Amino acid sequence: MKKTGLLILAAVMVLGLSACSGSNETNQSQTEAVTKAEPSVVTVKTLNGDKKEVDLEVPFDPKRVAVMDMAALDILDQLGLEERVVGASDTSLDYLEKYMEKEQVAALGTIKEADMEAVMASEPDVIFIGGRLAKSYDALSEIAPVVYLSINTQLGTLESVRKNAGIIASIFGLEEQADQLLEGFEERLAALAGFSTDKTAIVGMVTSGGFNVLGNDGRCSLISREAGFENIGVDAEIDTSTHGNEASFEFVVEKEPDYVFVLDRDAAVGTEGAKLAQEIMENELIMGTEAYRNGNLIYLSNPAVWYTAEGGIRALDQMIGDLEFALLK
Missing domain, CATH: 3.40.50.1980 (Nitrogenase molybdenum iron protein domain)
Structure with missing residues (x-):
C-alpha cells in the first residue's frame, strides 16, 4: 500500500509540472504574439508644405488611399496595392490609365489642382502628393495625413526612387518587395x-x-x-x-x-x-x-x-x- 501511494503521488507531481509547463508555453506564445502584432500607426519621413522634411504619423497598412502624384501611384501599383486606391488624379500614362477607368476610384482633379470636395468624399486614410500640390498641403492635411515625396537631385533619381519606394512600402509592411522591384537598375x-x-x-x-x-x-x-x-x-x-x-x-x-x-x-x-x-x-x-x-x-x-x-x-x-x-x- 505504501508503494502504491508513492506511485500515485509521483504521477500527480508529474501532471502538475506538465500543466505548469503547458501554462508557461501558452503565456510565452501569447507574449510573442503581442510582440509581433502589427502596429496601428507608423512614422515616416516626408516633406511638409514648406518642402522641409518632417516626421509624419500615418495609419499602418491603410485600406483607403488617395493619390495625386503619378510617381507615388506608380510605386503603389508596382507593390500590388491597386485595390487600396479610392481616388486618383487624372493621367494619360498608359500603365496607370486603368485607375481612370475604375468606377470605385474617384476623380480627384489633376496633379496640379486637387478637387478638394472629391478628396474629402473619398474618405482616405492617407493622401499622397507631389511637388505640384505642395501649396495644398495644409488644406489636404485637414482631411488625412499627407505623404509628400519628391526627387532629390543631389541624391540622384535612382536613390530617390529607392528611398521613396521604401517609405511607401514601410506604410504597408512591404519593404522587402520594394527592394526586389528595384533590382537591376544600378547595373543599367x-x-x-x-x-x-x-x-x-x-x-x-x-x-x-x-x-x-x-x-x-x-x-x-x-x-x-x-x-x-x-x-x-x-x-x-x-x-x-x-x-x-x-x-x-x-x-x-x-x-x-x-x-x-x-x-x-x-x-x-x-x-x-x-x-x-x-x-x-x-x-x-x-x-x-x-x-x-x-x-x-x-x-x-x-x-x-x-x-x-x-x-x-x-x-x-x-x-x-x-x-x-x-x-x-
Missing part, C-alpha cells in the same frame, strides 16, 4: 555611364515653340548625374529646376555638344495645336551641328513619363529604356 545606369564617358551634352525642353536648357537640379538630371554625360548647357549656379532657362539655337551651335537630348513638354501634357519638338529643333542652325550630323539629336521617347511621372518605378524603367534605345542599340 552603370552601362550608360560607361558609354557616356568623356561625352558632352545639352539637355533641353521644347515648350511653346521655344527651347529651354535644363541643368542638373531638376527634370532629366538622370542624364547627367547618373547616365554620366557632362552637361555643358547651363551654369551650375543658375536655377533650372522647373522649366529650365530659355536659350537660342545659336547657343547650341556655340557650345558644340556631342549630344542634344530633347524633352517635348507640349507632347507630354497634350498641348492642343502645338508643334512637335522635331519640327522646332530641326532647323538650319541645329541641322548644321556635329550632334545632328552624327545622329546624336535624341528625342526622349516617353516625354509624359519624364515630365509628369519621374520618381516612379515603372517610370524609371521607361526613362532608362529611352536612353538605352537611343544610345546602346
Whole structure:
C-alpha cells in the first residue's frame, strides 16, 4: 500500500509540472504574439508644405488611399496595392490609365489642382502628393495625413526612387518587395555611364515653340548625374529646376555638344495645336551641328513619363529604356 501511494503521488507531481509547463508555453506564445502584432500607426519621413522634411504619423497598412502624384501611384501599383486606391488624379500614362477607368476610384482633379470636395468624399486614410500640390498641403492635411515625396537631385533619381519606394512600402509592411522591384537598375545606369564617358551634352525642353536648357537640379538630371554625360548647357549656379532657362539655337551651335537630348513638354501634357519638338529643333542652325550630323539629336521617347511621372518605378524603367534605345542599340 505504501508503494502504491508513492506511485500515485509521483504521477500527480508529474501532471502538475506538465500543466505548469503547458501554462508557461501558452503565456510565452501569447507574449510573442503581442510582440509581433502589427502596429496601428507608423512614422515616416516626408516633406511638409514648406518642402522641409518632417516626421509624419500615418495609419499602418491603410485600406483607403488617395493619390495625386503619378510617381507615388506608380510605386503603389508596382507593390500590388491597386485595390487600396479610392481616388486618383487624372493621367494619360498608359500603365496607370486603368485607375481612370475604375468606377470605385474617384476623380480627384489633376496633379496640379486637387478637387478638394472629391478628396474629402473619398474618405482616405492617407493622401499622397507631389511637388505640384505642395501649396495644398495644409488644406489636404485637414482631411488625412499627407505623404509628400519628391526627387532629390543631389541624391540622384535612382536613390530617390529607392528611398521613396521604401517609405511607401514601410506604410504597408512591404519593404522587402520594394527592394526586389528595384533590382537591376544600378547595373543599367552603370552601362550608360560607361558609354557616356568623356561625352558632352545639352539637355533641353521644347515648350511653346521655344527651347529651354535644363541643368542638373531638376527634370532629366538622370542624364547627367547618373547616365554620366557632362552637361555643358547651363551654369551650375543658375536655377533650372522647373522649366529650365530659355536659350537660342545659336547657343547650341556655340557650345558644340556631342549630344542634344530633347524633352517635348507640349507632347507630354497634350498641348492642343502645338508643334512637335522635331519640327522646332530641326532647323538650319541645329541641322548644321556635329550632334545632328552624327545622329546624336535624341528625342526622349516617353516625354509624359519624364515630365509628369519621374520618381516612379515603372517610370524609371521607361526613362532608362529611352536612353538605352537611343544610345546602346
